[in-house]
Amino acid sequence: MTNENSPAQSTLQDETISSKEKMPRKELLRGNREIVTDLYIGSSIENERNDYAFKVYIRLNGRNQMIRKVSFQHSVFDGCYFNSCTFDSCDFTGCRFVGCNFHQSSFAGCDFRYVVFERCQIDADILQREAPREENLKMRFARSLRMNFQQMGDAKAVNQAISLELEATEHYLKKSWSSKESYYHKKYSGWKKLYQFLKWIEFKILDFIWGNGESIIKLIRSIFLVILLITLYDVSQFGNAWDLKSYIASLTASPGIFFGIANSHQYPVWLSSAIAATRLIGFAFLTAILVKRFGRR
Template sequence: MTNENSAAQLVSTENAAGSAPKVPRKELLPGNRTVITDLYIAGAITNERTDYAFKVYVRLNGRNQSMRKVSFQHSVFESCYFNNCTFDSCDFTGCRFVGCNFHQSAFTGCDFRYAIFERCQIDDDILQREAPREENLKMRFARTLRMNFQQMGDAKAVNKAISLELEATEGYLKKSWSSQENYYQKKYSGWKKVRQFLKWSDFKILDFIWGNGENILKLMRSIFLVHLLIALYDVCQFGNAWDLKSFAVSLAASPGVFFGIVNLHTYPVWISSVIAATRLVGFAFLTAILVKRFGRR
C-alpha cells in the first residue's frame, strides 16, 4: 500500500507540474481592448470620444479621409496605412504606432502624450507642431521619434528630433531646480534640487562647448576662444598687454602653439600640458561629431 500511495503521489505531482499555471480569476480580468483587423475608413469621423479608444488596429487603411475630435487614446496601431488623411484635434494619448505609414497625412492640434513610434513613415513636421507642452513629455516625444527616424534612416529628421530633445531637456533640467510648479516641487524637493542644478550646469557647459555633440560651430567657437586665451597669456607674459599689434602677433602665432607646431616662447610645463590636453579633447569632440553625422546617413 505504501508503494502504491507513493506512486499515486508521484503521478499527481507530475500532472500538476506539467499542467498550465492557473490564472488568478479575481486579480486578472479580461481587458476592454478589441482587436480590429483589415478594415478601411470609408468616411469622415467626427467628435467620437469613446467608440474608437482602447482598440488594437491591425492593417487599418484610410485614404483622403478626415478625423476630427476623435479619441484613439491607449490604442495600438500596427501596420496601418493612412494616405493623405487629416487628423484634427484627435487624442492619441498613450498610443503605440508600429510599422505604420502616414503618407502625406497631417496632424493639427492632436495630443501625443506618452505616444510611442516604431518603424513608422511620418513627416518630421510633427516634431514642432504636435509636441506636448510639458518639457518632460516633449523630451520623451522627441526621443521616441528620434529612434523611429533612426530606424527608417532619415538623417535629417533625426537631427531635428535631437535638437528638440536637447531643447526640452534643457528646459526640464532648469525647471527641476528653479520652478515653483507643484510637479517639480513634489518630485525634486530638498537636496534633490541641488543635484538637478548640477545636472543643469553640466548640460549648459557641454552645450556651450560643443552643443552636446550636435553643433560643430559651437566647437569651432570654443577652439577660437582657446586661441584667444593663448594669445592673451602670451602677450601678458612676453609682450605688451596694452599694444594691439603685440596682441595681434600673439594671436597669429596661437594656432601653431595650439597644434604643437611652434613655440615662440618657453611656456611653463603646466601651461603646455593644459594646451595639449585641450587639443586632444577638441580633436575627440570633433571626431565624435563627424562620426555621428556621417553615421546617420
C-alpha cells in the same frame, strides 16, 4: 511502510501545479482591448470620444478621410496605412504606432502624450506642431521620434528631433530646480534640487562647448576662445600689453601653439599640458560629431 508517492500520483501532482501556474491570478482581470483587423475607413469620422479607444488596429487603412475629435487612447496601430488623411483634435494618449505609414497625412491639435513610434513613415513637421507642452513629455516624444527616424534612415529628421529633445531637456532641468510648480516641487524636493541644479550646469557647459555633441560651429567657437586665451597669456608674459602689434603677433602664433606645431616661448609644464589636453579633447569631440553625422546616413 513508506510515504513515497507512486509515479502516477507524482505525475498528477505535477500536472495540477502546472495548471495552477497557467491560470491567471485573481488580481489580474480581463481587459477591454478589442482587436480590429484588416478594415478600411470608408467615410469621415467625427466626435467619437469612446468607440475607437482601447483597440488593437492591425492593417487599418484609410485614404483622403477626415478624422476629427476622435479618441484613440491607449490603442495600438500595427502595420496601418493612412494616405492623405487629416487627424484634427484627436486624442492619441498612450498609443503605440508600429510599422505604420502616414503618407501625406497631417495632424492638427492632437494629443500625443506618452506615444511611442516604431518604424513609421511620418513627416518631421509633427515635431514642432504636435509636441506636448510639458517639458518631460515633449522630451520623451522627441526621443521616440528620433529613434523612429533613425530606424527609417531619415538623417534630417533625426537632427530635428535631437534639437527638440535637447531644447526640452534644458527647460526640464532648469524647471526641476527653479520652478514652483507642484510637479517639480514634489518630485525634486530638498537635496534633489541641488543635484538637478548641477545637472543643469553640466548640460549648459556641454551645450556651450559643443552643443551637446550636435554643433560643429560651437566646437570651433570654443577652440577659437582657447586660442584667444593663449594669445592673452602670451602677450601678458612675453609681449607688451599696450602694443597692438604684440596682440597681432601672438594671435598669429597661437594656433601653432594650440595644435602643437611651434612655440617660440617656453611655457610652464602645467600650461603646456593643459593646452595638449584641450587639443586632444577637442579632436575627440570633433571625431564624435563627424561619426554621428555620417553614421546617420
